[in-house]
Amino acid sequence: MNDPTSLRDKIVGLSESSGRKSYYPMLQQKIRELQTEISERRRAENRLRETLERIARQQAAIAGISTHPDVFHGRLAEAAPMMTERTAHALDVARSSLWIMQGDRLCCMDKYDAPGDAHTSGQCLDCSKYPEYFDAIRKEAIVANEALEDPRTRSFSLKYLQAYGIAAMLDVPVLIDGELAAVICFEHVETPRIWQPDEVTFAGRIADQVALILGNQRRRLAEERLREAHTDLTRNFRFTEVLLDAIPIPLFYKNSDLRFLGCNRAFTELMGIDADEIQGRTSHDFWPDLAPSYEEQDRNLLNGAGRSTYEAKVRDKNGEFREVIFAKQVFFDERNRTDGIIGSFVDITERNRSEKESQRLRTLLSNIINSMPSMLIGVDADGRIAQWNQRAALVTGVDEEQARGRQLDQVVAWLSPEMRRIRQSIASKKPLFEGKIRRIEEGETIFEDVTIYPLITNGVDGAVIRIDDVTDKVRIEEVLVQSEKMLSVGGLAAGMAHEINNPLASIMGNAQVLETRLMQPLPQNTAAAQDAGITMEALRTYLNLRGIPKMIQSIRGSGAQAAQIVSNMLSFSRKSDSVLxxxxxxxxxxxxxxxxxxxxxxxxxxxxxxxxxxxxxxxxxxxxxxxxxxxxxxxxxxxxxxxxxxxxxxxxxxxxxxxxxxxxxxxxxxxxxxxxxxxxxxxxxxxxxxxxxxxxxxxxxxxxxxxxxxxxxxxxxxxxxxxxxxxxxxxxxxxxxxxxxxxxx
Ligand SMILES: Nc1ncnc2c1ncn2[C@@H]1O[C@H](COP(=O)(O)OP(=O)(O)O)[C@@H](O)[C@H]1O
Ligand SMILES: [Mg+2]
Structure with a gap:
């Protein structure tokens, strides 16, 4: 159009035709055409100049923005007013604003109102309330020449567009990693406006600038976080190290290849291997003899057991074996895969030894208690049986298990009268003794000594009751008393019998002689009767009349009885002539x-x-x-x-x-x-x-x-x-x- 050749052609054409016809109307026509063409050219030139000027403004704005120190250092909030101002002038719009996504809302960081030369901020839009707008802006720039008609911006109309007299909008998204991070907004007021491609491009470049700053900010933030995390990690790691060292139990940890990762101080002190030495090594390097059994356990653990506790041996720095209880547990990496094993062990050598010793003592004690010939019964303050030795079981026929925990008088009925004394003894903490308690067991008389020893240990109330069968002792005592009596009284009796024997013999002998001489018709008797002037018949008659023969019989009978007694009494005389x-x-x-x-x-x-x-x-x-x-x-x-x-x-x-x-x-x-x-x-x-x-x-x-x-x-x-x-x-x-x-x- 603005080609100079075409204009010359037209003028030449005029001169050619003027020679033949009346050229005036034609000339006029041509002039008009020419004028129109000239004014069109001028308009085009103007437009061109405007465009060039716009682009120059835009480029100046971009240069000003990108070299601004706040932009250079990524301080978006500080840079925002400068940016909105410059872009508003560059695009010649009433308002220019920068909005940042905060969660589900788009919030205004800065808005520049050019006519009033004023900045505002803080306004927010809920994304969910304007789905058409946000769906569109997430994809590309919204170039709305007629904002009130445009389906993407229509929903703002009453509240916003009409209130502020907005006629055209140019909104560009700031996308970071495909996500909407911010929006830059240009609002043209009163008349619709056809946004030129260079203006859309300019808005896009501003958005790129903001994206750059935001991206940098994010990266810095991420770096900051990483640094913090690293500091935290280091602190945690140090803490963990000290923590592990503070634990007095040997601890170690291995990776899933069963190579040691480390150990704590207690481990070093006991095993003589420090964390640096152990790192990267396996059990085989230190204890080849024990390693197979350790690793078998470890593998079971890694293959699913998760945690385990078991008894095993370790060899300490002096080469001495120690009995230990291992507690092992797997640990996991960030993706929850088994990553290794943490192990600890408790030295139970001493404990085992003292357990054995106390077991030995217990056995010894119970052996002693059980081998006692006495019944030994321990009771608590309520009279319930706590201890029951073998003798007690034997005598009562109730074994220890059945007896324990039951009331003493229920198990040993014959002790019920003693319960009062047992309580008394526990209360007074003074032993009580009662000797030779008599009871009948299956018809046999049994004598028992009962001694109650109260427990005098602080905090334990109860008593030990000792029951001794003293039947034999009592019997022996009786026997001793018996033979003592026998010997003294018997000796006396025997002595008396000796003394009585002679007079008794004389009584008996004389009684017999009396009977013979009075009753028998012996010649000496007859002669003596004659000398006395009586007959034997007369004498017998007299004796019978006076009952003399019966008396003599009685004397002889009594004499015989006495002789029997005396002979019994004589048995006590020590000398024995009987042959066994x-x-x-x-x-x-x-x-x-x-x-x-x-x-x-x-x-x-x-x-x-x-x-x-x-x-x-x-x-x-x-x-x-x-x-x-x-x-x-x-x-x-x-x-x-x-x-x-x-x-x-x-x-x-x-x-x-x-x-x-x-x-x-x-x-x-x-x-x-x-x-x-x-x-x-x-x-x-x-x-x-x-x-x-x-x-x-x-x-x-x-x-x-x-x-x-x-x-x-x-x-x-x-x-x-x-x-x-x-x-x-x-x-x-x-x-x-x-x-x-x-x-x-
Ligand atoms: N089998 C028995 N049953 C009951 N009591 C008896 C029995 N044997 C002896 N005694 C008692 O012992 C006592 C002493 O007996 P013993 O020495 O033979 O004297 P005696 O028979 O002359 O009384 C008797 O008096 C009697 O009380
Ligand atoms: Mg008798």
């Missing part, structure tokens, strides 16, 4: 039974044949050393006493008196027992039963010598033993142990 020979107690017992059946005294009281006799004899019973007559005397005493006692008892229907005769081996003794089912013995009787002259019978019936003599015969003359057991109302059993004859031993 091997005898079979079974046949002695049988002979005595025969004798008993014919026994006059016995028959008087009742029929011995009515008594049932049970024999319990060992078939191969050895013989004993004894005197048959003395032993028969003993057995007869026992049978007689038994028969008399059973005679006193009224038996229920279907039951009656019976003896059990027993003869058993009881090496080195043979044991003979005579048991009746009579009334039994009162304790007061039992205690004194072997005493000489002890009797419960009326004067003419008993002398109290039967058992004392028997006792003497057995213990003194046969070197045996004799005792009695009884259950009141049920039975009485005499027990005799006689020494086995030597050839049967």
């Amino acid at each position: 020979a091997p005898e079979d107690v079974r046949s002695l017992l049988d002979k005595t039974l025969e004798l008993a059946c014919t026994d006059y005294n016995l028959k008087k009281n009742y029929d011995f044949k009515k008594i049932r006799i049970l024999r319990e004899f060992d078939p191969d019973l050895p013989k004993i050393m004894g005197s048959s007559s003395k032993l028969q005397q003993v057995f007869l005493n026992l049978l007689r006493n038994g028969a008399e006692a059973m005679g006193e008892k009224s038996f229920p229907e279907g039951d009656g008196p019976r003896f059990i005769l027993r003869a058993h081996r009881n090496p080195p003794w043979v044991r003979v027992e005579v048991e009746d089912n009579g009334p039994g013995l009162e304790e007061s009787v039992r205690k004194r039963i072997f005493e000489p002259f002890f009797t419960t019978k009326p004067v003419d019936k008993g002398t109290g010598l039967g058992l004392s003599v028997s006792y003497f015969i057995i213990t003194e003359e046969h070197c045996g033993m004799m005792s009695v057991q009884t259950a009141m109302g049920k039975w009485t059993r005499f027990i005799i142990d006689l020494p086995t004859a030597p050839e049967y031993k």
Whole structure:
């Protein structure tokens, strides 16, 4: 259009045609055309100049912005007013603004109002409220020549566009990594405006500038964060190191190839290997003998166990083995893959040793307690059993497990009367003793000493009760007292018997002579009667009339009885002329039974044949050393006493008196027992039963010598033993142990 050639052509054309026709109208026409063309050219030139000027302004603005120190240093907030101002002038718009995405909102960092030459900021838009606008701006610049009509910007109309008189908008996005980070906004007011391509390009370049600053900012921020994270990490790492060293338990850590990564101080102190030495090495490098078992465990752990605790050995810096408990656990990397193992161990060598020692002590203690011949029972303050030794279990038949925790008087009924004293002892913390407590167990009398020792350790209330079976001791005491009495009283009796013997012999002898001389028709008697002037017949008549023969009989009878007593009393004299020979107690017992059946005294009281006799004899019973007559005397005493006692008892229907005769081996003794089912013995009787002259019978019936003599015969003359057991109302059993004859031993 502005080509100079075409203009010359037109002028030349005018001159050619003017020669032939009236050229004036044509000329006028041409001039008009020319004028139009000239004004068009001028307009075009103007436009061109404007465009050039615009571009110059834009370039000046870009140069000013990009070299500004705030932009150079990435200080967007400080640079924003300068940028909005320069761009507003460059594009010749009423307002220019810079908006930054903050979460879901787009907030105004700076807005420049050119007519008022004023800056504002702070306004925000919710992205969700203007979906058309934000969908569009996320993709590309919004070039809205008529903002009120444009579907992308229409939604702003009432509130914003009309309020501010905005007619055209040019908005460009600032995208970082494809994300909307900011928007730069140019608003033209009053009339619509056709945004020129160079203006859109200019806006885009400003957006690039902002993107650069924001990107730099982000990078700096990220770098800052990284630095901080690194500082944190270093601090954490140092802390962890100190933490690990502060833990007094040896710790170590390995990677998943089972190479050590490190260890703590406790580990170094015990094993003599420090963190630098151990790093990168494996167990094989230090403890080749132990390594296979360590690694087997480690591999199990890595293959899924996750954590484990087990006992094993380590070898310390002195080469000594230590028993330890390992606790191992895998650790994970940031993507949750197993990355290695953290391990620790506790040295239990000492603990094991002291455990063994205390186990040994416990065993020793319980051995001691259990081997005590006494019952030892520990009770707490409430009387519940805490300790129970073997003897206690044996005596009660209740084992420790059953006994523990139960009330003492429930387990040991015979101790219920003692409970009060036990509590008293615990309260006063003073031991209490009670001797020779008597109780009957399955018919046998048992004597026990009960001692209560309160626990005097602070904080523990309770007591240990010691129960000793002193039955044997009591028996021995009784026996000692018995033989003591026997010897003193017996000796006295024997001495008296000796003294009585002579006068008694004289009484008896003279009584017999008296009878002979008064009653027998002997020649000397007849001659003496004649000399006196009487006949023997007359004398006999007189004597009969006065009852003299009966008196003499009585003297002789009483004399015989006295002689019997004296002879019994004489048995106590120590000297024994009886010779001991091997005898079979079974046949002695049988002979005595025969004798008993014919026994006059016995028959008087009742029929011995009515008594049932049970024999319990060992078939191969050895013989004993004894005197048959003395032993028969003993057995007869026992049978007689038994028969008399059973005679006193009224038996229920279907039951009656019976003896059990027993003869058993009881090496080195043979044991003979005579048991009746009579009334039994009162304790007061039992205690004194072997005493000489002890009797419960009326004067003419008993002398109290039967058992004392028997006792003497057995213990003194046969070197045996004799005792009695009884259950009141049920039975009485005499027990005799006689020494086995030597050839049967
Ligand atoms: N089997 C028995 N059952 C009950 N009591 C007995 C028995 N044997 C002996 N006694 C008691 O022992 C006492 C002493 O007996 P013993 O020495 O034979 O004297 P005695 O028979 O002359 O009384 C008797 O009085 C009697 O009380
Ligand atoms: Mg008697």
